[in-house]
Amino acid sequence: MVIEAGHISKSFGPQNVLNDVSLNIDNGERVIILGQNGAGKTTLLRCLLGQYRLDSGSVRLCGADPVTDRQTALANVAFIPQLPPPLPFSVHELFRYASCTSGLDVHEAEHYCDCFGLSVKEHYGKAFSKLSGGMKQKVLAALAFARHASVMLFDEPTANLDTEGRRVFGEIIRDSRFSETTMVFISHRLEELNAVLNRAVWLDLGKVVKDEKL
16 A cells, blocks of 8 residues: 555644544555545645644555655655645745755756746746745646656645646646556546546545545
């Protein structure tokens, strides 16, 4: 299993967000996590990434604990968050940093930006934090795709994209170069992802209530 989550629970103060959630995802699966706002979807994804310490249960990502052995767990993982973080870099610095830390090809990342209609070199001198929401999303998606990671996690990856950007995103994830990539999505746009999905998991009030093959 590429992702193994066993009986995990997570609370924030008095609020129990995840309650005894178990989820195993095999190599090459394309899974969408569905549920109403507040169901625990983003919290689950961040627990899988080791960004939160669990109240109970365990997570293994690519065979390692993402909290205690982050370097091993995240070595072949790419993540696109719903809300781009306030990174303290210029766009050019961000590309150079990503290249140094993950070995991605900057020219390939630039190519993916071009696919999204973003001439990223024109914005290299700008602070990443000053870009529009849509531009940030395109930059982060381009960097994620250029990593050639074996596991990709997406939290509402097209939320800030226009219609054309969403179309391009769909074309890229259907590309044959990603045919063996494990992908996990949180998205309200099921129709845009249907062509690549093979499994759907529903959360409600922090519990898995349905898990089925598509």
